[in-house]
Amino acid sequence: MELSNPSLPNNIAITTKLDEAIGWARESSLWPMIFGTACCAIEFMSVAASKYDISRFGAEVVRFSPRQADLLIVSGTVTYKQGPILKQIYDQMSEPKWVISMGACACSGGFYDNYTTMQGIDQIIPVDLYVGGCPPRPEALLDALLTLQKDLRTNKYNPNRHENFKGLLDNV
């Protein structure tokens, strides 16, 4: 829902309330799309399994279709060969959307400083949260999820935050 909807009353007090209502609703209805490529995806499987259980935080309905998801979790190494695929998946997700970059490879290329590995997915798509670790422990990913949820609840979400982002594949 776009808050600049002209049919809504232009009243600051009500808009703030609406923000809060929307933030509250968004917080616990995140639909993750898991872009798992490597070791981190195995750790994501742990996050989804009973012991860590991501569903406790209202984000368990893992979608594998970008059209049905609003939280992209990139877990694993992204190579130059994988780049256009990731970009396409991101573009296919509808707003509002968020991106968590899980693990050293997705954040920065990790220790794969070589001819094939992209040195961080933020070269092609904007990232909201970075989770370090190789791979990160499940708690670290849950922490990122909670951080994101807190931001949503406290209205830190700015739909225009990536407006000026220009990635390597955007020039084409």
Added chain:
Amino acid sequence: MFEKMIVLSDEIHAFIKSKYDEGFNYLLDITAIDYSDYITQQEKDFALVYILRHESFKNYIVIKTYLHELEIETISDIFKGANWLEREVYDQYGISFKNHPNLRRVLNHKEFVGHPLRKSYPITKGQILHETDDLIDEMNHRLLSKGLVCKTDNGLFSECSKDLMFLNLGPSHPASHGTIRTYVALDGETVEAAVSEIGYLHRGFEKSCENHTYNQIIPYTDRLNYCSAISNNIAFVKTVEEMLGVTLSERAQAIRVMLLELSRIEDHVVCLAAVLVDMGGLTNYWYMYNPREDIYDLLSKLTGARLTNSYMRVGGMANDLYEGFEEDLKAVIKKIQHGVEQTLALIKHNRIFHDRTQNVGVISAEDALNYAITGPNLRATGVAFDMRKDTPYYGYENYEFDVVVGSVGDVYDRVMVRFAEIDESIKIIKQVMENLPEGDVNVKDASVTLPDKEAVYGTIEGAMNQFKLIYEGVKVPVGEHYSALEATNGELGFFIVSDGSGTPYKVKVKAPSFTAMSAYPEIIEGSQLADAILTLGSLNIIAGEMDR
């Protein structure tokens, strides 16, 4: 047991054919060596290496040929498995193969210029891909060979018999592990033709090895088959230790056996959980993943990491077992057995499971050997090849266990072989823990293992020793060596070329998933689309290992 031989490049096809007829009918690997930076001048800058195993599985031969020109006869007419291996050599080294049916890149992307494993290629020179390969060209040739399209007068292809629908399975698809792409031509639900594209997780392992010391490579090996990291560690250091000529202590050997078997269980559990999810049986996933978490807890207590353990070192391992490890291990094994029991109770007499898996995704023993499929996937076809029995190492001959084989080579056999192997692994672990020898876990050799911390901080010799080993690495004698062990997915081998320094000149992994994947398009042709997904899951393709 192995032999090395050098053959002239124009005789290679005839020579390998004659060896094939002698019984060397199992192609392990093909790779090239770029000698241009090597310490001693070689006959030619490029050499090709073929590694073949005998049908008795006891011995292998390493055939080397120096290339006078960067072209050689293909052997893909003898071994189906050679098709992708030759493509990889072409991709990485720029050596072409005459009469190869489909010589194109396999790991790097289509816009890539140059050949990255050549010494002249800078390691960090990345190349951006703008658009993914459409694979139509390859698909058309596949369809043409099956008579599903005809060539028109102007050289284009047109469908001539069936009304086909084309579909991409992956790479971003939960059942394709996020990194495997299969492009299929469907007639209704039936896969008429398929081509697979890999390399989405090609992380340049082999190139990275060339600028790291031997011990620095261990963390990279973790990330080959990340479902069972320790077995990759062991396979790598085993090769290096054989080149160094060091013998491990009995305790270290026994611990390695125990950890190899624990990794096998760890990996089988993920594979089985995933393949049952692909079938729609989500409950099994919860049952199987809980014991895996317990293995993680045990391993993180032992090694400090859940998944990527990096526990091995050249000449031994990071540290000895902690006090109370045995009790923890016993508790974990009970939980594994409980998880397996619960899962089997759900599927063993389940009609849906049987109907979905039996006679689905069949590969014959003959084809499996020709494709160089190994491990549980090969044993499921009825071939009892297990390196733990055929070429024992680390004292495997002293443990009592069975090699589990299937009879049909379908999804059912592959799943059930893995279930039974978990039991066998538990048997071995119990035997190891009953008679665990005392002693050190690291060899006492100042040129291989690090000195004690007291010596490092207390004596100048110790400090120098530590500094030199860390800074320069373990110096491995000049030579070329192939060694392998039975990892979870089968024969996992390393071919290492050393120039005498602390950094390998070249490392090549013989990755079991790579050959299994090269057979996949042929296995699924003619089967239903939903069965193709199951087949992929049951082959346990681990992208990190396949693409390296």
